[in-house]
Amino acid sequence: MITIFFRTIFLFIFVVIAIRIMGKAELSELQPFELVVIIMIAELASIPMEDVNIPFINGIVSIFTLVFIQIIISIINLKSEKARAIICGKPSVLIEKGKIVEKELRNLRINMNDLIEQLRLKNFHNINDVEFAILETNGDLSVIPKSDKKPLTASDIGLSLENENLPMSIIIDGKINYNNLKKISLDFNWLYKELKKQNINDVTDILYASIDKNMNLNIHKKNENET
Incomplete structure (x- = not known):
């Protein structure tokens, strides 16, 4: 029992590291070969966990081999368009130029209900509003609306807007991120004064605080919305 316990912990850590080595793409949308690798890693990890008679190193070597194969394939994909x-x-x-490509739907064994459902998920409720719909290699559907159905942008009406910057997280769950403060050339003294302005004496009372592009400190207190 103890052996299985420690095997499980070690394999869990090893598999997490292996997935991280494979890259962040594996954590979002997978290519077919990446999905196969993930499934096989999960299966290989479970075998030495369940059967203590199987040498522990067998599972480690098998998982490492799959990760190595995935990395090699990814490198080949980067270098060669044909291989990709x-x-x-x-x-x-x-959908091409507003017309449904029925032949492609048949080849991919996608029915109209599936297509309409995917369009709805992309906020296109009328198929007549779509100029192009492209099924990407990772299974996601990219939709390009017709010109008269595209939302207006600032450039369409001659407006010039400043680029948006991401807010900088300063306090998360009562802990100050000094690295982020340093990145924007601020220090604890500045933060302390800003907190005092908002009648906050204890940093641990703050769930989340960030600084926007105008250098305003936005604070969300803990239990703020609880009754």
Whole structure:
């Protein structure tokens, strides 16, 4: 029992490290070969956890081999467009210039209900509003609306707007991020004065605080919305 316990902990840590080595893409949308690698890693990790008679190193070597294969394939994909087309496939155009490509739907075994559902998920409730719909190699559907259905942008009406900057997190769950303060050339004394302005004496009372592009400190207190 103790052996299984420690095997499970070690394999869990090893698999997490292996997934991280494979890259952040694996944590979001997977290419087909990446999905296969993930499934096989999960299966290989479970075998030495369940059966203590199987040498522990067997599972480690197998998982490491799969990670190595995935890295090699990813490098090949980066270097060769032909290899990328073979390994990952090519995007499929399901709607082209406002017309449904029925042949492509049949080839991919996608029915109209599936297509309409995916369009709704992309906030296109009328198929007549779509100029192009492309099924990407990772399974996601990219939709390009017709020109007269595109939302207006600032440039369309001649407005010039400043680029948006991401807010900088300064306090998370009562703890100050001094590195972020340093990045924007601020220090604890500045933060202390700003907190005093908002009648906050204890940093631990703050759930989240950030600084926007105008150098305003925005604070969300703990239990602020609880009754």
